[in-house]
Amino acid sequence: SEAENSIRQILEFIQNMHNPTAQELRHNCLQIAACRAAIKAGESLNMRQMQALINELCNTNLPYTCPHGRPAMIRFSSHDLDKMFKRTGF
Numbered sequence: 001s002e003a004e005n006s007i008r009q010i011l012e013f014i015q016n017m018h019n020p021t022a023q024e025l026r027h028n029c030l031q032i033a034a035c036r037a038a039i040k041a042g043e044s045l046n047m048r049q050m051q052a053l054i055n056e057l058c059n060t061n062l063p064y065t066c067p068h069g070r071p072a073m074i075r076f077s078s079h080d081l082d083k084m085f086k087r088t089g090f
Contacts (some may be wrong), residue, residue, distance in 0.1 A: 001035060005073065006032050006033075006036060009032050010025075010028065010029060013025070013028045030067070031067040031068065034066075034067045035066075035067070035068075038066075039053070057072060057073070
């Protein structure tokens with residue numbers, strides 16, 4: 001079950017950290033909960049859900065990365081878009 005997997009992850013964290021502080025343990029538990037609650041790749045969202053997600057993300061302290069440090073947003077230029085759609089040279 002998902003709860004069992006979460007508990008296993010927490011126990012593995014404690015074992016690997018060798019006496020983590022309460023703050024480290026709390027942070028790890030929150031990371032696990034965030035990952036479990038996250039929208040997964042391939043999950044369909046409607047426009048309202050997408051807008052709400054962007055609004056929530058922009059209201060966080062760290063909108064550019066997930067709790068594990070992976071990018072949550074990317075920036076690219078008009079030139080990059082043109083290249084992606086093979087529209088260069090215009």
